[in-house]
Amino acid sequence: MFKFKCDPVYLLDFYCYKPSEELMVSMVDIDAAWNEKRKQEGSIFGKHEVTAEEAAKADAEAQDIIDFQYRVWQKAGLSDNATYLPKSIHPKFCGNTPRTDLNASAEECRMAVCGAVEGVLKKTGLRATDIDFLITTTSIYCPTPSISSMVVNAFKMRKDVNSYHLGGMGCANGVVAVNLVADLLKAHPGSIALFVTNETTTPAFYKGRDKHRLVTNVLFRLGAAAMIITNKPSLVRKAKYLLEQRVRVHIGATDDAYRCIWYGPDEEGLNGIYLGLNVVKEASKALTLAMTKVGSKILNWDQIAAFAWNRIQRKVLKKPGVEPFIPCFSDCIQHFLIHAGGAKVLDNIGKNLKLSERYLWPSRTVLRYFGNVSSSTTWYTLSCVESLRGVRRGDKVLQIGVGSGIKCGVNVWRALRDIEDVHDAWRMRADAGDRTRLANVSHGSLHIALRLLSLAILAVLVAVLYRFFVEKGGIVLPEDGIISRFW
Incomplete structure (x- = not known):
């Protein structure tokens, strides 16, 4: 606790990216895309020149997967028409032929990440050239040059900005990486850090039939957030929060923990996030x-x-x-x-x-x-x-x-x-x-009067105790300076 009093880290402000309304995805869009593919080709996994028996089997398998994803969605807690997907994998725009290439991934990442950074700079009134440290994070999409370099290029940051990109760390990194930000600020007092979190969904979209990987298609959606974290004294009065505690644990030493979530190919060579x-x-x-x-x-x-x-x-x-x-x-x-x-x-x-x-x-x-x-x-x-x-x-x-x-x-x-x-x-x-507004709990002059009254009562109590113990002989100070007590 003493460490944080000496080296306080503050959250100045943050911004969460709001995608365009046209990117809202509904179950109607998804059902239409899957079933249109089935009508045209007999199966979403259909192959050319197959027998009627093989086509029927493939179609039954496709229907089973559609039903499985629908059951997962029903229990997942997502709205049926109020979440967002990028156009590359949005069924309303791509039908049942999603694009998961690097160019499509870059489009989504730039849209969300740069939108979040632009928003937080506007909220705080800071310029991109004010940033001393830049930390970006995604898990699956890790391009070269890195996402942090993309932000530096997009916002023309200083040549001496310290930039880092963190990849492969999953959903926890929006919390865990605050440790890195705080340590960097502790080592460099009076600095400003820009922390950007994102998961680019395009390359993580799974096109196969492994149900362990299909779950992520139902759950993950488009979004990004950017935070300004600082220990610069001149910004403290504008800050929203003080970081009081930060704890991190990692149990990846065990195989069960290490292997329960991973990104990689299925038996057909199609990449997806395995749960x-x-x-x-x-x-x-x-x-x-x-x-x-x-x-x-x-x-x-x-x-x-x-x-x-x-x-x-x-x-x-x-x-x-x-x-x-x-x-x-x-x-x-x-x-x-x-x-x-x-x-x-x-x-x-x-x-x-x-x-x-x-x-x-x-x-x-x-x-x-x-x-x-x-x-x-x-x-x-x-x-x-x-x-x-x-x-x-x-x-x-x-x-x-x-x-x-x-x-x-x-x-x-x-x-x-x-x-x-x-x-x-x-x-x-x-x-x-x-929206529910905060209740007005300010007491004005009444609050000040109560404070003064409590201080007056405390002063009277101290005076009484002093008179009783010191003036009445409760404490005697002998000539040799040794304090003796008697009651």
Whole structure:
């Protein structure tokens, strides 16, 4: 804790990219694309010059895959008409022949990343030449030159800007990479860092029939976020949040954790993101370790004592039937930014952390209107909280990201002022009436009067104690200077 007082890191502001309305994708578009292909060719996996029996078998397999994706979508928590895909894989524009080449990937990446950077620079009033550190991250799409170089070129940044690109780190990196940003700022006081998160969906789109890989087609959507993080004294008064805690764990030393999520070819040589059946189990292990680490730093004393007593009962006294203690983090945290990998994932995390629906709704709302936007997800969640509910000064915000590896990151931010920004990504929902303003809790002159009264009472109490203990002989100061007490 002392370290952060000496080397504070602040989130100045951030921006979540809002795609064009024409890029909204609906299940109607998807069904039309798949079924049109079946009408024309007999199967989405059809081959030329096949027998009627082979065509019927292929068509049945295609229908099974369509039904499987529909069942996944029904349980995933995504809206049927309010998430976004780039034109390269959007069924309304490409039909059932998606483009996943490097040129199509570059188009999507430039649109989302540059849109997010432009937005955050405009919000903060900074120029691209003010940036000292640039960190970009995606998982699947890693071009040469890198995405960080693309941003440098697009915004004509300084020749001495320190730029880094992080690839292959999955959904957690929007949280985990804050460690790198904070360490860079700690080593270079008075600097400004631009952190950009994105998952380019085009190259990750799967064209095959492996159901382990088809799930990602249903969940992942277009998006990007850009953050200005700084320790420059002149910007502190404008900052929104102070970074109080940052924890990172990595359990990739075990094969089960390392192999449960990976990108690569199926048996037919078609690339896709493989999701194993043990993803939730391994992610829970990483999350438990991370929350145990951060819990000792943020939980109140009664919960820490309850945890210690529970552990003594189970490990030392060996009492049978004693369940592991699960702390209630909502007693000390006001807002939770949970990576919305899917509805079931949110249900499990909420149960494990004892979170009511009030704390889960921002993540569910992001999943509904933007889908899984990978490493950007928790930042869309924070923009949802600010836009539709508001953050009170002094509120603590817990940011949780879990991704391939398996790795998990947890950050704790403290709000430095009341925040009710309506972000572009949520303006439509705010205008539709989903917004709830912060209650006015300022007491004005009454609050000042109560403070003065409490100080007056404290002064009287100190005077009484002084008179009783010092003037009445409660404490005697002998000539030799040794203090003796008697009652």
